[in-house]
Amino acid sequence: MPSDFNPLLPEDFDSPHADYRRLREQCPVAHSDAWGGFWALMKHADVAAAAADSATFITSKQNVVPKVAFTGRRPPLHLDPPEHTPYRRALAPLLTERRLQKLEPMIRRICGELLDPLIAKGHGDICADFSSRMPVLVFANWMNLPPDQVDELADLGRRYNVAVQSADMDETKETSLLLYDMACAIVADRKANPQDPTEDATSALLAVRVDGEPLPEEMIVGCIRQVLVVGIIAPTVMVGSMAVHLSRHPDLQSYLRANRDKVPAATDEFLRLYTPYRGFARTATQDVTIRGRTIPAGEPIALVYASANRDADIFPEPETFRLDRPNMKESLAFGRGTHSCVGAALGRLELSVALDELLARTKGFSVDGPIVPTRFPEIGALKVPLRFE
Template sequence: MNIDLVDQDLYRRDGAPHDQLAWLRANSPVHWHQGDAEREWPGFWAVTKHADVVQVSRRSDLFSSSRKLALFNEVPEDQRALQRLMMLNQDPPEHTRRRSLVNRGFTPRMMGALEGHIRDICHELVDEAKGRGSVDFVRDIAAPLPLYVICELLGAPVEDRDKIFNWSNQMIGAEDPDYAADPSEGPNAAMEVYAYANALAAERRQHPREDIVTKLIMPDAAGETLTEEEFDLFVLLLVVAGNETTRNAASGGMLAFFEHPEQWRRLVGDPALARTAADEIVRWVSPVNLFRRTATADTTIGGQEVKEDDKIVVFYSSANRDEDVFADPGTFDIGRDPNPHIGFGGGGAHFCLGNHLAKLELRVLFEVLAERLPNLAQAGPARRLRSNFINGIKDLPVTLA
């Protein structure tokens, strides 16, 4: 089989290349993937089995997020220093320090306190959509929900959600002509987020509130706090990760229900299934397709020898369909339990900080949709994002009658 796990047009056309990934799991689970000099990326080890993705995820000492950063594209060394201030691109102990500070705003108790607010947002979005009859599920339902929640977390005006939406699109959609026609748009959007974060922090120093910004700029019990650059990069990460993952899980989940109408009927008949459905949606969609690590020493993954400085790429979309872990992995089953998916990462230092919040948003959203829009129907083709990183959907027309 011809293996190309990088072609972004493939992802835009078909979503994650599940046929290739299934072949790799069966025949070459730690596979040497040829590089491309023209596109300026070297060859890499494609890791596709659940157990191997978990191994790489949990061994930050052997598989670094910092040495050459965590995203697929290569970044020149002179640009890596700033990127290493972001938790995504750190290894312990630096990552441990940062995460302990940021954790203050993301405890399960604090996330649980948001449930009523999230439910209100979902009902408001449904009210607005019902008044129009037909809407785009992405722009009118899936995207606004996490944007409203991010504004709530930051204590930012709700009116800022459109700015945050556009910044996120420009950064994540850098290879998609609908979002970033000019290569400078992504970096420019990041600079605007930094300026926005600085303004938020300055305002909270003058007028503290009960929000995550105030918690992060104030010293903890040990006197530790985030530096200005660290805080700016945290807001950048929140704007992207807190928005894109939930938005695309919700959109991909709704598309999965359209493609599996018997599962939608199950949910409508028993909205309490939204609790297990949230995890199944994350498994099925795998909103983040891949992350990159760099081997810090000669070692092995699943019996395959790899060398120090080799590029390692883990594919969550593949691990979440691993036949050795999931019964009938190609079946979308909203009652699946247990469901040991790794849609929030394979554990270890970089397990998703916002996983409780993301599952809460998905659960409440689909409870509300099942209760109030039982006849929700697809009204046109879904258009996918041109990205091998985010399994994203740009448009999903629906009718609500």
């Protein structure tokens, strides 16, 4: 079968979006020979329908393109309903908007501690020096890790983060295994020293009973391993992408700095415009025909959220930043259906606080060197050197 696109070709920050615009118009159900071959859905309607149909499009065979799991199954992402449900149900109460508001002072403190040295120096890489570190520290605090484990996760999380985005498979595998060891240690500690399951993610998972039986310990470890990094990579990429956009549009930067109450709405529009995921995968349980193309059962299908969120059928002027879009509920930035991001509220809060603190602590900033883009499965900026005023 001929390849409709090649995700292994060199990219810059903007080129994937141009290619996806072509595919939406000419080949919305695309096939690539990369990584053993996979399909890619480019249109909003097709991505949303597949994400919502967990019976036909499963995640238990492959959940990301390319396939990068080295350490066993990690709920809830690696399981299908109903097996995934107890894990998600245990975590969801700890990730509600109301519950997370109490974390905002902590997130602001972390942002300030990371940003102030960069701004004082006058320049720095907003990804390497700030956004690759901030979400690791936030997650470590949310998971009630002691200081030594916070430091360990800060190091491992950043190494894993950069390795995945740089397509360094050896480093990805090594750091993934070390993160798995860390998850094992966290579970062992909570078993020996239980915490309140309404306040601690690991304890909440250990407290779950299904038909009177606890969840399998190896699956709890896999879930904690997933939780350790699932919310780390996307904020790194998103902060970099927001910084690039605001550097290119100093008028918008000035407006948001003067109207910081608009930062949450701006964050939602940035999430639509620069959705950081293009490789979350499903596998069809039967042959499916979409827009005249038949995808055989068992072959991986990438749900390209980054393309879907720039579909002109849903979003007028889709490649333009528009504050307060009326139909933002259609955004697929955090997915849809049973595998929509359970940590969406935390992700929004982190990004809004990070952007707000960056604007509040500067008079201006601009890109000051080459932007290094990330690769599949993420899309956006891996390195963004900035000069600060």
